[in-house]
Amino acid sequence: xxxxxxxxxxxxxxxxxxxxxxxxxxxxxxxxxxxxxxxxxxxxxxxxxxxxxxxxxxxxxxxxxxxxxxxxxxxxxxxxxxxxxxxxxxxxxxxxxxxxxxxxxxxxxxx
Amino acid sequence: xxxxxxxxxxxxxxxxxxxxxxxxxxxxxxxxxxxxxxxxxxxxxxxxxxxxxxxxxxxxxxxxxxxxxxxxxxxxxxxxxxxxxxxxxxxxxxxxxxxxxxxxxxxxxxxxx
Numbered sequence: 001x002x003x004x005x006x007x008x009x010x011x012x013x014x015x016x017x018x019x020x021x022x023x024x025x026x027x028x029x030x031x032x033x034x035x036x037x038x039x040x041x042x043x044x045x046x047x048x049x050x051x052x053x054x055x056x057x058x059x060x061x062x063x064x065x066x067x068x069x070x071x072x073x074x075x076x077x078x079x080x081x082x083x084x085x086x087x088x089x090x091x092x093x094x095x096x097x098x099x100x101x102x103x104x105x106x107x108x109x110x111x
Numbered sequence: 112x113x114x115x116x117x118x119x120x121x122x123x124x125x126x127x128x129x130x131x132x133x134x135x136x137x138x139x140x141x142x143x144x145x146x147x148x149x150x151x152x153x154x155x156x157x158x159x160x161x162x163x164x165x166x167x168x169x170x171x172x173x174x175x176x177x178x179x180x181x182x183x184x185x186x187x188x189x190x191x192x193x194x195x196x197x198x199x200x201x202x203x204x205x206x207x208x209x210x211x212x213x214x215x216x217x218x219x220x221x222x223x224x
Contacts, residue, residue: 099160
């Protein structure tokens, strides 16, 4: 089955800890994205990557970091510098710049 | 500044009726507009894409219109069913070299049996 996967589904973190969210796709898409979704708000773009070994900041990149060493993988690290990290995190991929295919999401809670 | 507006209030509709959701935008000149469906706790799922030179697009019970003069898209679900209950997001291509896609906040649709 082709698709995009995220793990874990639920993640708990203590304040001051870094945590990495996984995103993998086997759709052979060049572009990948990370979004954050808070209740009552739309999807806000954190980082995106149009090609391997290249990525750009989105609208709310502060406190986050990413890497794109393989076409299939785009992990997101939520660092301790992110002041309000509790949210629903969504990863997506696309062949071009239009239709995006989303993963199931990771719900991060800071304890 | 660029803005995408979707009705933040939930839309309640009787089963079998046509649901119409609105997406208005300002300070965009998108080459296309997309609609996605999102169920609680899940990622959005792509439904339809309509380009600036298309006035209307249909897919089964779904219909999307795109009026670049009014800067508005309407999303219709005909013969609505309880299974259509979800949040519907519109998304626009932005400006700039990357043509980043920006999502609206979504409208929650509840179809009442």
